[in-house]
Amino acid sequence: MKAYFSCVFVLLLLSCNSKEKVEKKVVITDGTKTYDVYQASEMSTLMKGMYAYNMQLKTDIEAGNEVSDEFPEEFLRIHSAQLSETKLRNETFQHFSGKFIDAQREVFIDSSLLSVKDRYNNSINMCLSCHKTECTGPIPKIQKLLIK
Numbered sequence: 001m002k003a004y005f006s007c008v009f010v011l012l013l014l015s016c017n018s019k020e021k022v023e024k025k026v027v028i029t030d031g032t033k034t035y036d037v038y039q040a041s042e043m044s045t046l047m048k049g050m051y052a053y054n055m056q057l058k059t060d061i062e063a064g065n066e067v068s069d070e071f072p073e074e075f076l077r078i079h080s081a082q083l084s085e086t087k088l089r090n091e092t093f094q095h096f097s098g099k100f101i102d103a104q105r106e107v108f109i110d111s112s113l114l115s116v117k118d119r120y121n122n123s124i125n126m127c128l129s130c131h132k133t134e135c136t137g138p139i140p141k142i143q144k145l146l147i148k
């Protein structure tokens with residue numbers, strides 16, 4: 001029972017708000033049993049990918065490894081990926097997605113003005129700026145990406 005509760009807690013922390021839990025469920029029936037499977041939106045899958053990519057980037061920067069000079073073009077899907085039904089691609093979203101892409105591109109362009117660490121942290125702060133207005137749930141998780 002204890003394990004069950006902690007799982008539910010983790011799920012709620014990661015999604016934007018608890019309402020989302022109900023909206024994208026797929027019911028799978030194998031004849032004897034019915035399973036409710038949570039289906040992630042395209043945007044949510046992209047976000048998880050961006051999270052994993054930036055976690056790797058953080059590890060590389062902290063280790064002093066050379067960072068690739070190729071911006072991951074898949075990130076541009078932030079402009080088109082389908083969102084969960086409760087989320088809207090409104091003006092705020094468009095504004096922050098543009099700012100985020102600009103900041104993330106900077107990480108891969110060697111600039112003498114700012115260190116790679118500063119450029120990286122700037123891009124993570126743009127993840128956070130959008131999340132503060134659009135989707136507050138994952139903020140504690142995203143903050144772990146910042147390099148101290």
Ligand code: HEC
Pocket residue numbers: 014015016040041042043044045047048050051054082083084087092093094096097098100123124126127128130131134135138141142145
């Ligand atoms: C322009 C706004 C915006 C930007 C920029 C943004 N996000 Fe998101 N993020 C969202 C929205 C909206 C969702 C919810 C998507 C959905 O439910 O369809 C989300 C969802 C997430 C989730 C939860 C995914 C899940 O379902 O478990 C994580 C984690 C996340 N974002 C991390 C990041 C990271 C890391 C960055 C930067 C590299 C980032 N986000 C940049 C708006 C943004």
